[in-house]
Amino acid sequence: MSSSTHDIEEGLAFTPKFDADGLITAVATDAKSGDVLMVAYMNDEALRKTIASGEAWYYSRSRKALWKKGETSGHVQRVVELRVDCDQDALWLKVEQKGPGACHTGRRSCFYRAVPLGKSGAVTLEFRDGEKTFDPGKVYK
Amino acid sequence: MSSSTHDIEEGLAFTPKFDADGLITAVATDAKSGDVLMVAYMNDEALRKTIASGEAWYYSRSRKALWKKGETSGHVQRVVELRVDCDQDALWLKVEQKGPGACHTGRRSCFYRAVPLGKSGAVTLEFRDGEKTFDPGKVYK
Numbered sequence: 328m329s330s331s332t333h334d335i336e337e338g339l340a341f342t343p344k345f346d347a348d349g350l351i352t353a354v355a356t357d358a359k360s361g362d363v364l365m366v367a368y369m370n371d372e373a374l375r376k377t378i379a380s381g382e383a384w385y386y387s388r389s390r391k392a393l394w395k396k397g398e399t400s401g402h403v404q405r406v407v408e409l410r411v412d413c414d415q416d417a418l419w420l421k422v423e424q425k426g427p428g429a430c431h432t433g434r435r436s437c438f439y440r441a442v443p444l445g446k447s448g449a450v451t452l453e454f455r456d457g458e459k460t461f462d463p464g465k466v467y468k
Numbered sequence: 469m470s471s472s473t474h475d476i477e478e479g480l481a482f483t484p485k486f487d488a489d490g491l492i493t494a495v496a497t498d499a500k501s502g503d504v505l506m507v508a509y510m511n512d513e514a515l516r517k518t519i520a521s522g523e524a525w526y527y528s529r530s531r532k533a534l535w536k537k538g539e540t541s542g543h544v545q546r547v548v549e550l551r552v553d554c555d556q557d558a559l560w561l562k563v564e565q566k567g568p569g570a571c572h573t574g575r576r577s578c579f580y581r582a583v584p585l586g587k588s589g590a591v592t593l594e595f596r597d598g599e600k601t602f603d604p605g606k607v608y609k
Binding site for chain 1: 493501502507516519551555559573575581582583592593594596
């Protein structure tokens with residue numbers, strides 16, 4: 328193990344590893360239930376703003392823009408705890424999700440469909456917790 | 469919203485969206501505690517094998533190889549539930565982690581350090597659940 332790998336994995340210096348696009352993967356879970364709410368990305372600025380404010384900021388790959396989660400919907404995420412993984416290329420945010428949900432489709436979590444296991448070939452998804460908790464047409468004007 | 473976006477978000481066809489490298493992000497959480505154990509990647513073959521076997525397979529970006537989680541360590545992940553997100557570019561595996569841990573550093577989770585909030589400038593990490601649960605030198609020969 329090289330000294331730098333040891334530092335990254337066992338050290339206390341925060342040296343987040345951004346990918347070729349300058350992004351790092353961020354997983355937000357509900358601090359109470361443990362459910363994964365969303366998987367998103369941060370650039371350096373989003374990460375700095377998240378750390379400084381204690382509220383989640385991300386970088387939208389499709390819109391190519393920094394965004395504060397909830398800036399339009401009001402569904403802000405208060406970060407209860409922020410963790411980094413062993414090789415410092417992924418982040419885990421335990422959040423208190425304000426409002427009825429995190430997903431732009433109107434659901435609490437973005438993960439509202441299950442993939443059945445034990446199959447090969449074409450797969451048909453099954454809704455799980457698929458009820459909409461808000462009307463995205465009203466929330467995102 | 470285009471018809472295809474609607475199909476991806478509201479449909480029951482599983483159409484995972486792999487990135488330019490042919491990979492999709494996969495988040496494994498402990499099915500009981502809800503803790504995030506690891507963030508990894510799957511290629512099409514790893515995903516097919518995971519679905520068919522009910523055990524987690526990933527693709528290692530550093531080793532450029534398919535790997536069954538636990539193939540060396542015995543620390544297999546039984547998939548309790550597999551979910552896909554709204555735009556079908558991320559997966560969530562709720563797993564039963566066999567053995568003492570998921571992380572190659574010898575810990576239960578890869579996320580054993582917290583980033584303190586409310587700071588700007590240099591950040592010093594803090595260990596959380598940082599105790600090693602196994603000796604990686606013995607497990608990975």
